[in-house]
Amino acid sequence: MSLSETGEQTAFQTYYKPQSEEYLEDFRTVVDRLFTKTDERMGWYEPWMAWIVTSHDLCKTILADTRLTPDFMKWKFAPPEQAEADKNDFERMLDNALFRLDKEAHRRVRKLASKAFSMRMTEQIESQIKDVVVNAFDKLADKEFFNVADTLSVDIPRGSMSRLVGIPPEKEAIFHKLGWAMVRYNGIATTGEDREELLRAALEGVAMLQDVIQRRRDMPDKGDDFIGLLLTAQEGDDRLNDWEILGIVAAMIAAGSDTAGDMHPTLLYALLSNPEQFDKLKANPDLANNAITEILRYEAFGKTGLHRFALEDVEFEGITVKKGEQIIIAAQAGGLDPAQWDRPLELDIERNLNGNIVFGVGAHVCAGLFLARIQARLMLEEFGKRFPNAELAEPPTRDPAHYNARHITKLLVKTNI
Secondary structure (H helix, E strand, O other), X not given: OOEOOOOOEOHHHHHOOOOOHHHHHHHHHHHHHHXXXXXXXXXXXXXXXXXXXXXXXXXXXXXXOOOEEOOHHHOOOOOOOOXXXXXXXXXXXXXXXXXXXXXXXXXXHHHHOHHHHOHHHHHHHHHHHHHHHHHHHHOOOOOOEEEHHHOHHHHHHHHHHHHHHOOOHHHHHHHHHHHHHHHHOOOOOOOHHHHHHHHXXXXXXXXXXXXXXXXXXXXXXXXXXXXXXXXHOEXXXXXXXXXXHHHHHHHHHHHHHHHHHHHHHHHHHHHHHOHHHHHHXXXXXXXXXXXXXXXXXXXXXXXXXXXXXXXOOEEEOOEEEOOOOEEEEXXXXXXXXXXXXXXXXXXXXXXXXXXXXXXXXXXXXXXXXXXXXXXXXXXXXXXXXXXXXXXXXXXXEEOXXXXXXXXXXXXXXXXXX
16 A cells, blocks of 8 residues: 555655656655655655556556546645636637547547658658758757757757747747746646746737637638648548647647647757667668657657546555546556566667657657657757767756756766867
8 A cells, every 4th residue: 555554755756756856856766766766656745646557557557547637627726626717718729629538538639630740741741840850959069068968959959949830930939938827837746826927928929829729620622731730631421620620730730839848958968878779870861760769769858758637546556646647657666566567777779679658658648749759859950960979078967946847957968079
């Protein structure tokens, strides 16, 4: 059980402290201590009022369990549900986001939208955003040093998402604020005051997206890009409405902007800290996709994880999770589980990664996976070409107050050009 009968901390609670300074700087040591010192893989974490799951197999089991939902509003501590008439447009957009939909609605929307996530669309998007990546590196062409966190980590995700949806460059900042609000508004530690501030920033972005969708809908030829395919998606008489299209874009924003912003410094930090792996990648660029997944397993930037909320009482590992309680699936811990991975504390970009849960699994696999991978691969290819002899100038600086990530605020690279 998670709590001893005497009220003392369990071994899980003793060893797994995701908000500690040690976890911020060296999460692998914290996770390895849990795996070597105790066989407990699930425990209660009071600061987040949640059960945390750390084993790879249990993470996969819970991700596939339909008695749990990613819908934040099913949490017993969620703010009260508003009447439909009282909701603003940002809240309606969130209601239609893929991570809020029930099983049947999620399946229907993903099926209708499937062409927008096809391999052909992936190739089209790659051609659309390649110059975004090139332009981001052009700004660094003559730099002896640069901070990844305020250059590549901003310019590439912001430009890529804007290009995908059709936002002009002069309005990218508005779009960026919407992305920030998307991932924070229903955060487990977000206060009512925080929500009001985030809402003000988000509504302008939602209005901008609504205008984009309406203008595209009014065009005789909707086009065959991402938005065009969503507008023309059809099965029989069934089509996506504007709110459902906004909900799909919302899921993309969450993965393609905020998450991608943490991904770029993480990838470069891992490679520059392991130069032999960087050399392998430069020698064989086809390893890029495997390298991205392996780095995100090895140098995961999450502090929390994937959130699920119990729709009924459920039992895992002899622990009863009651209806309305939260489970946090700590995939970053599962990625280091020695029961799943040989030499889990080593980075190996040639590793066989079958069965990994880096981007989720099943029906709720990350909707923005393809966009995140494209961004990351193009960034790594361009970095290797531009700065083949780059090295870290100093250890990274991380934000201890960040709500859900081991967020890097400064990663200074010496280009050696």
